[in-house]
Amino acid sequence: MEWVPDLRQLRALVAVAEEGSFTLAAKKLFVTQSAVSHSLRTLEEQLNCRLLDRSGKKVAVTSEGELLLHRCKRVLHELDQATCDLDGLRRWGQTRIRVGAPHSLCHFIIPSVLREFRDCFPRCEPHIEAGDTDALLDRLSKGELDLVVGLKPKNHGNDGYRPMFSDRLAFVISPFHPWAAKEDQMVETLGEQQFIIYSKATETHRLIESWLSKIGGRIKAPLVLGDMQAIKEMAKLGTGVGLVASWVAAKEIADGTLRAVEIPGPEMNRDWGVFHSSQREPSLVEEAFIGLCEMAFENMPR
Template sequence: MIETIDSRQLLAFCTLVQTGSFTETARLLNLTQSAISHSVKNLEEDLRCQLVTRTGRRIHITEDGEELYKDAQAILHQMEDARSRIQDRANWGRGKLRLGASTTACQFMLPNVLREFNECFPDCLLSIIPADTPQLLDMVRRHEIDIAIVVEPNNTNDVRLRPLFSDELILVSSPIHPFAQKGTIKMVDIAQERLVLYNKGSLTFNLVEQFFRQNKLTLQNYIELGSMEAIKELIKINYGASFLASWIVEKEINNGSIAHIPLGKRKIERRWSTCYANEKKLSITEETFLGICESVVSTMRSDQGKVTSFPASTSKS
C-alpha cells in the first residue's frame, strides 16, 4: 500500500515556510493558528522527523524541513496544474493565463499575439506583468506567472525555453551626430561617447557591457532608461548614441530620423524565447498561446526579413 502525505498538511507547512509566522499562515489559509500548529505537528509525526523549531516568536526550518519544502512545492504546483488542466478542458477558453514580458515585447510583439489569442479564447482571463528577464525568470520559477517572453539567458537549465527569434542590437545616432558623418567608427570612440541604454538590470544592458569587455573597453558615460520610445526620442534630438534592436528602429531609420552606424563584423546578438517552469504540463490554453507567439514571429520574419534574423523554433530545456 502506498503511503501518501496529507496535501492540506503540506500546504500549511509550505505556507509557514514562506511566511515564517503561524499567525500569518492562519490568516492566508483562513484557519485558526491552532489548526496550523496541529497540521504541522501531525505532519512531523507522520514523517517521524522535526520540520520546524521555535525560538520565541521566530520560526526556524530544519534540514529535513528544507528538503521536504523543495519536494512539497513541486507536488503542490503539480496538483494546481492538474486542476487547471481539468478545468480548462471542462470550461473551454474560460481559464486564466498569467503572462510576463519585457516592456519591449509588451509594446512591439504582444498586441498582435493577444489579438489572435482573444479570437481563440475570448473568455480567458489574462494578466500581464511587465518586467525584465531576470525578474521574469524568478517569477516563472516561483510559479507566479505561467509563461514569459524573455531575452534568452545563458546556462539556465531550471526553466524550459522555446526559442522565438534572434535579433541584433545595432549602433544608432541622430543623422547630425558625428558618428553618422564618418565612414568607420572605432570602438574607443564609442566607449567615450554618451550612450543612452536600456535598464542596467536587463540582459540587454549586460550584452552591451559584455560587448565592450570583449573589445577590452568599459562603459564610461551612459544613462539608462526603461522605455525604448524614450531612448529613441533622445537619439533623435542628438543627445547621444545607443544600441537598439534593428526591428525596433526600422521605421525611424527608413524615414531618416535615426541613423544606423555600421560596425562591420562586430555584432551584438540576442535570442528571444518563451519560457515556463520545467515541471509544468501545459494546458490547451497555454499551448495555444505559445503557438500563436510562434505564428506571429513567423509573420514578422516575412515582413522584416532583412531587419531581423529568425531561427526555426525548437523546444529546449
Template sequence: MRDDIIDSRQLLAFKTLAETGSFTLAAKQLNLTQSAVSHSIKALEDDLGCALINRLGRKIHLTEAGDIFLAAAERIHQRMHRVRSELEALSRWGAGRLRIGAGTTACQYILPTVIREFRQTFPDCQLSISPNDAKELMDELRGNEIDLAFTLAPLSDDDIECQTVFEDTLQFAVAPSHPWANRKVAPGSEIDEQTFVTYSKRSLTFESIRRHFRNEGHTFSKVIELGSMEAIKELVKIGIGVGIIAPWVTQKEAHEGSIFLLSPSRKALKRSWGVCYVKGRRLSLMEETFIGLCESACDCLEQ
C-alpha cells in the first residue's frame, strides 16, 4: 500500500471539475487554463491508477471510482476549511490555549488569584493546569506537554529559561507547646535532636533544606516526608515534629496562634520561584500576561 500524499491542488481541480461538469468552467473558477486543469486531472488519475472521469464531448461524467473519490475529496476539503478556521481563531484576541504546570503548593495558595485575574483578561482562553513537582514539570516542558511551569527555579538546566517571580524564606514551624515556640532563632545545639516534617524528598525544596543543614553542620536525619503542606501543618499543630515551611503558607495559623515560626539559623534558608519555559521560545501575549499576574500575586504574599 502506498503511503504518499495526494496533491492538494490536484484534489481541488478534480472537485471543481466534478462540481462544474466542464473543463472550461473549472478553469475559469480556478483561474487556470483548460490545459492546466486537464494536466492536473491526468496526473491525478495516473497517481491513483484509475480513471476518475469519462469525457463526452465538452461534458464530463464521473466513473464509479470518481464518485468514490469525490466523496472523499469533499470530506478532505471540509476538514481543511475547519482547520483554517481554527487557525484563524488563534489570532483573535484572547483565543487559543495556555497549558500551565505548577507545584501543588503554588496551585493551592497562589494560582487561584492568578487564574481569576487571567480569566477576566482572556475569557476565551482554554486554560489547563498540571500539578507536579519541579523535576517532572521540566520534563513536561521539554516534551511540549505544558507551555509554562510556575515552580521553584531549577538548579541548572541549559535548555530551560526561568524568569524569577519572587524569593521566599523557609522557617521552622512548631506547635504552641514546643520549647521553641517563643524563640526567634532555633538553638543550634538542639536541632539534631528534632524530628522534622518536610515536603517530599524528590522535591527541590527538600534538596535545598538538606543542603542548608549540611552547610550548618547538622545531620538532618530524623525526617517525616509528606506531599501536602496542609498535612505538614496538621502534624506540626499536634506536636509530631518541626515543620519547615514558608511564612506565606502559614499566614492563617500564625495569626490564630496555632503555629509559631522561627528562623532555622542565623543564615536565612531562601528559595527562588519562577516561571519556566523552553529556552529560545518566543512568549505569546497570554504567556507574558500570566507571568506578570504571577509577579503581582506574589508581591502580596507576607514574608
C-alpha cells in the first residue's frame, strides 16, 4: 500500500528529533504528548520500521529515522516557504528586500532595476547596501541580506549563484596619450605609466594586484582612488592610465574623451551575477528582482 504522508506526523518527527523529548515536542507543537506519541507510532507502523529509540532518558533518532528526517525537513521548509510566498503574493509585494551591490553597480545598474522593481512592487521596501562583494557575501551567509549583485570570487562555487554578465578590465587613456596612436608601444612603456586603480579591499582591486604582480618591479606604485568617476576624470586629463571595465567608461569612449586599450592576458576577465542563499530557493519578490537584474545586464555595453 502506498504511503500517503500526514503533515502532522512529519512535524511531530522533526519536533521530537530537535527537542529529544515527547513532552517538549508536544509543547512546541501546541498539542498533547499522547497526540505526538500516537502520530509517530502510526507513522512507524505505516513505514514498517522503527524511527525512534525510546529506551534511554532522551529519545534518539534511529538510522531509518535520520534518513526520513532529512527529507522531512526539506519538505516542511518548502511548504513553509510556499506559505510565505503566497502571503506575499496576496499582499502584492508588501514586504522588504535587502540587496547588496558594489559601488560601480549602484551607479550603473541598480537605479534602473529599482525603478522597474518599484513599478512592479510598490509596497515593497528595498534596502540597498553598497560594499565589496566578499563582505556582502559574508552578510548574505548570515541572513543579513537577501540578495547580492556583484563579481563572482575566483573560488566561489555555483550554489546560490545566477550568472549574468562577463567583462574584462581595460586601460582607459586620454586621446592624447602616446598609446592612443601606438598601442604596440604599450608593453615596452608599462614601467613609465602612472596607473590609477579602484579602491582596495575589492574583488577588482585584487584582480588588478594579481596582474601587476606578474609584471614585477617594472611599474610605479599605482594611484588608488575610491570613485570610478574620479579615475575617468584623471585619465581624461592625462594624469595617468585608468584601469576600469569598458562599460564604466562607455559614454566617454563614445564621445571621444577617453580611449580604451585592451590589457594583455586572461587575468582581467570577470564574471558578474546575483547571489542568493544556498539554503533556500528565492522568494517571488527576490525572483522578480533577479529577473530585472538579468534584463539590466543584457543592456550593458559590451
